[in-house]
Amino acid sequence: MSPESQEFLAAFVSESYYYWASVLMLLIHVGFLAYEGGASRCKNVLATMIKNLLTLSIVGLTFFFFGWWVYNAFPLFPFQGGIVGPWTSATADGTVGEVLELVEAAYPWSSALGPNIADNLTGVFWFAFALFAMTTASILSGAVIERIKVGAYAILAVVLGSFTWVVAASWGWNPYGWFFTQLGYHDFGCSALLHAVAGFFALGVVINLGPRVGKFDVQGKPQAIFPHNLPLTMVGLMLIFVGFYAFLAACVIFLPGQTVQETIYGTPMTLSSVGVSTTLALSAGFIGAYLGSKADPFYTISGGLAGIISAAAAMDIYSPPIVILLAFIGAYTMPFVGMAVEKAGIDDAVGAFAVHGYCGVFGSVMVGIFAAGYPQPDGIPSINFFGQVLVAIICAVLLGFIPGYGVSFVLKRFNLLRVSPEEEIEGLDLADFGIEGYPEYSLITSRNGPQPEPAVSMAESSQTP
Amino acid sequence: MSSPFSTFEEFQGAIDGETAGAIYTFAANPGVNAIALLICVGLFLWFMVSTFATRYTPSKMDKSISHLSVLLVAGMLTLLGMEQHRPGSPSDPAATAFQVTPDHRPSPIPVGLLGMLGLGLPTAAQRKGRYSGRRLRR
Numbered sequence: 002m003s004p005e006s007q008e009f010l011a012a013f014v015s016e017s018y019y020y021w022a023s024v025l026m027l028l029i030h031v032g033f034l035a036y037e038g039g040a041s042r043c044k045n046v047l048a049t050m051i052k053n054l055l056t057l058s059i060v061g062l063t064f065f066f067f068g069w070w071v072y073n074a075f076p077l078f079p080f081q082g083g084i085v086g087p088w089t090s091a092t093a094d095g096t097v098g099e100v101l102e103l104v105e106a107a108y109p110w111s112s113a114l115g116p117n118i119a120d121n122l123t124g125v126f127w128f129a130f131a132l133f134a135m136t137t138a139s140i141l142s143g144a145v146i147e148r149i150k151v152g153a154y155a156i157l158a159v160v161l162g163s164f165t166w167v168v169a170a171s172w173g174w175n176p177y178g179w180f181f182t183q184l185g186y187h188d189f190g191c192s193a194l195l196h197a198v199a200g201f202f203a204l205g206v207v208i209n210l211g212p213r214v215g216k217f218d219v220q221g222k223p224q225a226i227f228p229h230n231l232p233l234t235m236v237g238l239m240l241i242f243v244g245f246y247a248f249l250a251a252c253v254i255f256l257p258g259q260t261v262q263e264t265i266y267g268t269p270m271t272l273s274s275v276g277v278s279t280t281l282a283l284s285a286g287f288i289g290a291y292l293g294s295k296a297d298p299f300y301t302i303s304g305g306l307a308g309i310i311s312a313a314a315a316m317d318i319y320s321p322p323i324v325i326l327l328a329f330i331g332a333y334t335m336p337f338v339g340m341a342v343e344k345a346g347i348d349d350a351v352g353a354f355a356v357h358g359y360c361g362v363f364g365s366v367m368v369g370i371f372a373a374g375y376p377q378p379d380g381i382p383s384i385n386f387f388g389q390v391l392v393a394i395i396c397a398v399l400l401g402f403i404p405g406y407g408v409s410f411v412l413k414r415f416n417l418l419r420v421s422p423e424e425e426i427e428g429l430d431l432a433d434f435g436i437e438g439y440p441e442y443s444l445i446t447s448r449n450g451p452q453p454e455p456a457v458s459m460a461e462s463s464q465t466p
Numbered sequence: 467m468s469s470p471f472s473t474f475e476e477f478q479g480a481i482d483g484e485t486a487g488a489i490y491t492f493a494a495n496p497g498v499n500a501i502a503l504l505i506c507v508g509l510f511l512w513f514m515v516s517t518f519a520t521r522y523t524p525s526k527m528d529k530s531i532s533h534l535s536v537l538l539v540a541g542m543l544t545l546l547g548m549e550q551h552r553p554g555s556p557s558d559p560a561a562t563a564f565q566v567t568p569d570h571r572p573s574p575i576p577v578g579l580l581g582m583l584g585l586g587l588p589t590a591a592q593r594k595g596r597y598s599g600r601r602l603r604r
Binding site for chain 1: 467468469471472473474476477478480489490491492493499502503505506509510512513516517520521522523
């Protein structure tokens with residue numbers, strides 16, 4: 002094989018790896034579709050699923066318009082430089098010059114995002130990140146089911162999926178990001194950078210959105226609103242788990258010219274350990290949540306995800322027993338957080354805050370305990386407790402809760418956030434689409450049951466012998 | 467310390483180092499991982515034993531409202547039953563002539579009332595509670 006062919010083969014292997022990992026990540030969205038659709042009541046199943054489908058398009062398009070640029074443009078801002086963009090001098094050198102090169106390939110008009118035989122990789126990295134962005138917005142979608150206006154959700158999804166979490170990733174999941182270069186922050190699986198941001202963003206939104214009609218009684222005690230199709234929800238979560246294997250696999254960096262797999266931070270790792278650790282975290286998460294929730298089916302199946310998120314931040318370097326312990330503890334405590342949120346009068350329909358917000362912060366902080374001292378490339382601080390905690394707080398509060406609460410507050414002030422009580426009681430399917438999700442089992446009593454046969458007319462009856 | 471390496475060069479060259487390629491936490495302190503492993507086995511055994519004794523109990527609905535609802539629903543069901551089984555007059559020839567096939571369609575009024583009762587009563591009570599439920603307990 003000629004050197005040119007070998008070089009192309011290396012590029013093709015990387016290109017294919019990220020392409021198929023991103024395709025499998027789409028299963029996360031198939032899973033969220035089923036998960037949230039099943040978690041809603043019959044009268045809202047179509048509206049819930051449409052909202053999920055729209056997440057892909059809304060975030061996918063805005064990530065193309067500006068989200069990918071944000072990831073590449075913000076890593077130095079504000080402590081090591083400005084936001085890099087068309088205004089940055091083309092003659093900039095050093096770190097700014099390196100960042101500018103990546104930024105220029107991230108503009109929506111960039112030739113790197115179209116078919117370009119000189120660049121096989123920018124497009125697949127965009128694809129992988131776009132799927133990450135869609136996943137982030139989908140976390141919000143579950144918390145707000147059954148009472149949010151589609152337009153309000155669309156705005157919030159853009160803010161979360163194409164901006165705030167992308168800023169977090171730019172700062173903490175980027176070799177130039179100041180979380181990493183200045184604080185030694187380590188978050189291989191984006192526990193805080195993605196999950197904590199999304200979970201706390203969702204918390205801010207549901208506080209303004211308010212609970213569903215009937216969620217709390219006269220005394221303020223929470224009332225159970227059961228999923229209309231828990232089996233569908235469980236199947237959905239299993240699909241999410243499959244997608245998460247792909248998500249974590251896509252966090253491995255393998256580029257032409259490398260002789261070892263690395264994290265985004267340039268530290269060595271292996272894909273095979275991701276397979277082991279993800280499986281152990283999933284398994285330990287199930288049993289942790291089963292015990293913590295006393296076999297609540299909804300919390301138990303959510304425990305798989307809670308376990309993965311709790312161990313993902315340093316899954317590249319945790320030993321298997323540490324993965325099991327952290328996943329178990331995170332998932333065991335998750336139901337208590339969910340119940341505490343409910344007791345506080347907050348209606349988080351699917352426990353998004355408990356699973357993603359709480360476990361995301363937990364996962365980030367645990368790195369500072371169980372992986373403290375790991376050396377990082379020259380000039381970068383070692384993994385440390387202070388850095389992990391500080392970044393977790395920044396992600397949760399500055400990039401998660403404040404934007405979520407702030408944007409939803411403005412939407413609420415303009416009466417754009419929530420549907421009317423009449424629409425909510427009637428059901429969003431009928432109110433928004435005029436059709437029901439299960440027309441053969443209509444919620445409208447006059448449409449229920451078999452249609453009566455017409456009575457025989459007098460003329461026909463007189464002809465009967 | 468959890469890291470088996472003190473410098474980044476050691477980390478990158480782990481394959482030639484003391485850990486023979488292992489880069490995971492406490493690779494240089496196998497006792498810690500062994501203890502963690504025993505704890506993991508213990509947690510698993512705890513789970514296995516718990517599956518025999520753990521039963522999920524859904525949260526209870528508000529019983530006071532549901533008791534009242536049951537009474538009213540029972541009353542409406544009685545009305546519905548009376549409507550369904552309203553006796554005709556078999557000796558009336560006009561009734562026989564004009565009703566060749568029995569009229570299967572019940573009056574929609576009791577069904578409608580029943581439906582409204584089922585949908586409206588608990589919802590109305592809980593809607594009132596929505597506003598008090600929104601207060602965050604600090």
